[in-house]
Amino acid sequence: MARTDAVTADHTLDAPAPSLARTVLWGFARVFSIVVLIVAWEGLARSGQFTPFVLPSLSSVIERIWADAISGDLAINTGLTVYRAMVGFLISMVGGILIGAAMSRNVIANWFFDPIVSVGFPMPKIAFLPVVILWLGVYDVSKITIIVIDAIFPVIAATLIAIRGVERELIWSARNMGASDRELMWQIVLPAALPQILTGLQVALPLSMIVAVVAEMLMGGYGLGGAMMTASRFADSRGVFAGIVEIAIVGYVLIKAMAILRRRLLIWHQEANEPTSA
């Protein structure tokens, strides 16, 4: 999945030192559409064209979020969803990198996993959710399992391609200078493969959130997805819209954090100086 940093990163480059007035004007233009969206939402909801069931006003949704925050529900639900998504994501990260690295170095591992990855990656694995429920029940274990099933494939694929793409010269020179297998892996191959592995992780992270929300919606219980589903069953559309806003904020924070982490980890890489694309 493409990163959106690209959408905004570029414009400062082609404008030669803009004046203060222009900067302010463009800054305003940037938030303009969001302001319009917010005003339109509130305006349409209040105009009486739509029932509060179809479109509750933004202010009432914010009131609802505030009430949830005070009662403590918000913290519990957000915490549980983030916990499940992150545990699933971390297991996928470790497992995916291990499997990918094993496939790149070991013939038997490659023989075994290659068809599984090439067939499994493009499958909609979310369809296995009822099977996972059948096996593991409706609690955290099965929610985290389905997240791992979905999120591990992009990590394996990215790691495999990344390690295979490491320049031969790097490996030869390290060997020549007497690097052991372990040193070669940790000091040469993994750092050189890091940019692409991170790209794989940046696909896996939003996937973990999508699947976490679906699993919670289907299995019920606490969590942001479960809370939205409960609200929807009681025709409480303020609760549903509050859920979307909350999930959107969580998703935004996670993805931004990942982008910052990438910039930090790749500060040595030439990509840090370029505007990103794709």
Added chain:
Amino acid sequence: MKMLYRYLPLVLLAVFWEMAARLELVSSSALPPLSDVIVSWIDLIKTGELTGNTGASLYRAAMGLLLAIVIGTVLGIGMAWSKPVNVLLSPIVEIFYPLPKSALIPVTVIWLGFGNGSKILLIFLGCMIPVTIGAFNGARSSEQTLVWSARSMGANRLRMLWDVVLPSALPELLNGIRTALALSFILLVSSELIVAREGLGYLIGFLGANGSYDAMYAVVLTVAFLGFAADRGYQMLMNRMLQWREQTP
């Protein structure tokens, strides 16, 4: 023969599945033998349950995806082509991009009910962003020399859009559509599992609730295969469409 060797691990897994179920290593309600699953798959085809629900699901996915591709491409190229459009749309794209799209399921149900409309809207909204970003990144990266030479040869803006910008945007655009294709299956199945009256996801949930697990496995495997086949088919199409390029990415 080479093909068989390559996919041998999958065959071994299938054999292991059959053995584990037949030898009662696991309870046969949790894992019915593969042969039973195949038998119920044939039954489902005979009764027409599988074909009807597959049709319903594919219709939803195709409509949502088609809308997403058309509108997403127009928005993405518009954003790359004109600065005001970019300034207006990029904050919205940036806000909606990280939203886990499955959160939209209950809202689309509130707006359009349990039928086709809510699923098509969901798939459209979910798949539009990757297409838009692909088209934007592709169109923005069209080589300046190409743009200049087209302009010096007197191409007007519209001609240039069609002859220069669109072809050079194609590789990234097609990649964005591939992401959207995968996403459309995820959203389709999850929304049908959660609320629907027909479709493959509904059928999985219905059979699971009835305890006919061999039939449930049959439908799950069908969905998995459809998603896989769609991606492979799309990849072949993509390679054909990019044949004119010196090297395909």
